[in-house]
Amino acid sequence: MKNYKYAIVYLDLKPEYAKLYNLPVKLPVLVEDMKKVANKNKLPLDVILRGLEAQYEISKDEYYKSYLVYFYYEAFKEALNKDDFEQANYYLNAAKKLGGEDYRFNFYRALLLKKSEQEELAELELKEALVKNPNFHLGHFELGNLMFERKLYDEALEAYKNALELNPEFLLPKLKIADVYIENGLFSEAIQELNELLEKDPGFVAAYVRLGILFNQLQRYEDAALIQEKGLKIDSENVELLYNLGFTYARLGKHLKAVEVLKKAAEISETDYILHELAIAYRNIGEYIKSYDTAKKAYNVAKKENKNLIALFLIKILSIIGNYEDIEKYYNELKDTEFMVSAKTFLMFAYISEGEIEKAKQLANELNNYGLYGNMVSILDKVEKYVDYLESIADEKYTIPLINSFDEEGFIDKLGLYENLKKNNIEIESLLNDEINEEISGLELITNALLLSGIDYGLGERVATLLARYLWKDGKGLFITRFLLRIYQDKVFGNFSTLDVFISDIIEEMKDLHFGLSRLLADYELNLIDFDGLIEYNLSEFEDIIKVIISYMHIKPLKSEIENEEFEDSKVQSLLLWLANLDELIKI
Known part of the structure; x- marks a missing residue:
């Protein structure tokens, strides 16, 4: 009786589906994996790989071999996106073993080296890929990205232009060309590049984001508002557009609108910097309790490098609300930091509000050592007379x-x-x-x-x-x-x-x-x-x-x-x- 190493069934795929996902019309799938493909619109990558590996092992069919190499590279990209370098390297070598060192191998190896911070080796691999396939527009694009990150802007610009020339429908290089211009202070050229991009594709949301940031940097806030509002009509939940538009509205004095867009951004993504900006926006319109609650949320999710700045903001808000016990908690966290003097100032103000004059005087003396509030001790000594005069x-x-x-x-x-x-x-x-x-x-x-x-x-x-x-x-x-x-x-x-x-x-x-x-x-x-x-x-x-x-x-x-x-x-x-x-x- 003959023993079979694999039990394989063949899925008949619709030609349009097979073409869309680069699959063979008759896709081999292990019987044991069939339960994983039931009621699925898209086949899992691991199922595809196991079926193709089994098919090629028993048939050595060149037709299935080409698909297997392709999906090894797909598995490589998936592992690389997860920063699983060991798994990525495994699939890269599997593709090499089966398909040889063609331009794709050099290209994907370059991506792995770049992400591993081996930039010079990555450059060599990308250039080798382009020697093997000079018309590979993605290779030119990634070479541009590598040169851009290394601040070699002339080389980056040349690579992006090559990618665009080889494939005019691939518009990402135009976005990156604009980035090169921005980095070199060529703002008019960047704006022109981004506008040309939007003429070709009015739905290219990243271009609206770039233009909004650029107009903000140039203090052209009316233009920034118009372009970002236009972008939001295409993608109403784009967090970058919402966040940057909140900044724009504030600079235009439209603080109620700033709150509105930042609130929406925070509902989509509760990151520390968005919540912090929303807290500031609430503070600007006098919504101090909302500002405090939002800042607390920001503090709780803050990255280490942002925590102290948000703690200082919490101290400011608490000094306005009138809660010096909580201020002391955040103040203690800011001791021996760059924010200590500012924190000490707002704690002093909170003590004054609470009638804790002696504590306030002690802090005033400490601040005087930094050349600040030199008259405050004297004022606190005669505070009743001082306040009576103001009322009079x-x-x-x-x-x-x-x-x-x-x-x-x-x-x-x-x-x-x-x-x-x-x-x-x-x-x-x-x-x-x-x-x-x-x-x-x-x-x-x-x-x-x-x-x-x-x-x-x-x-x-x-x-x-x-x-x-x-x-x-x-x-x-x-x-x-x-x-x-x-x-x-x-x-x-x-x-x-x-x-x-x-x-x-x-x-x-x-x-x-x-x-x-x-x-x-x-x-x-x-x-x-x-x-x-x-x-x-x-x-x-x-x-x-x-x-x-x-x-x-x-x-x-x-x-x-x-x-x-x-x-x-x-x-x-x-x-x-x-x-x-x-x-x-x-x-x-």
Whole structure:
């Protein structure tokens, strides 16, 4: 009786299916593997290999041999993608043993060497593959990738162009050519390359991603928004587009939209950097609890290199919310790190908010060793007198309605605030609607609310941002409120910075809130107004507020000068007096 080594059955495949997956029309499959192919749309690779190996062993048929070599290379690629180098090498040698050292062997061996960080040997193998098959466009493409990673950009560019010339329908080289141009600062050439790519294939989402990043780098935020929005119409769940668009929206002052796209990105991929950006976006619109919860998620999933940065952000948020016990936990994790001084600052602010004055003074003394908050100990020694003065310069037409508008849970009742202000003949219509508003009415409400916050860092942050949401909802109003807040804090915490130092300290934060307005600060010397000009100046838009404040900080007029002049716009005089009164703190 004859013994059979293998029990093989032959699957009859539809020609179109066989062609699609490069399979023989009659596919040999071991009987023992038949249960693995039942009700499967795609045959498992291991099943295909075992069937072809068995068939070739018993028949030595050249027809099946060519398929077996092909699938050895497919198994090699699968193992390489899993970083299983040992298995990848096994299949590579199996293909070599059966099919010889043709150009495919050199090509795939190059990929293995490259991933094993043996780049020079990988280059030799790729070039050998191209000697054997000069028209192999993938070989040129991978040679380009290798040269690009080695920063040999001329060689990379030549290889990509060769790949594209050999196969104009293979568009990945155009994407990589754009990358070469970007790396060498040739941004116009990169944009042209990417636009040509999209003309050939409007659905090539990676090109939208590249253009969005490039426009962001060039500070062309409107263009970045348009191209990324277009890309999202093709792939609405592309995480890179959503994440980068969140950055773009923030720079355009569209913080509500930034939250929206970053939230969607985080739902798709809860990575530390996406969650961190979402936490920042929540913070920008005053959603502090959501910001804290999101930052905690980011911290819990963070890579080691990102953990400290997120811990510092958690300290900032907790100092605003008012929870110094949790701050101490994160602070202890940041001791002896590059973030220690910043962490110490926010812990000091939290202690002040909690009335832990002695603890705050101890930290202030430590910060003074770094040249920071040199006046804070003195301020804390006379804190009651300090706060009394701030309350005394506040306008009761605004402060009393504000105080009377807090509900039992400590939140401001927006409608109640409107009615309470109206009793004092102050009507701020924007409190009644939810549309984004770019009228500056309500400025005095912000400045007086800050005075009520005293030297409570967290309270100042919460009240200012909440009122900005009520008054302006989004956009330039959030920028202006943060700008006013930073000026207020600079003075009440005893820094009294010069104009250039102050702008240097806040400019990066301001860029993140509204890049357009931040340029007024960056180019502050071009936007200064002399005192006579201020007397005749009118506040009509947010930009005017910035110009008046930086001009005050530049010329430092006396309080008596401001009081004794007749200003064309009383709002300009009111803003200047607010600043001058804050500068009087230095005398207390």
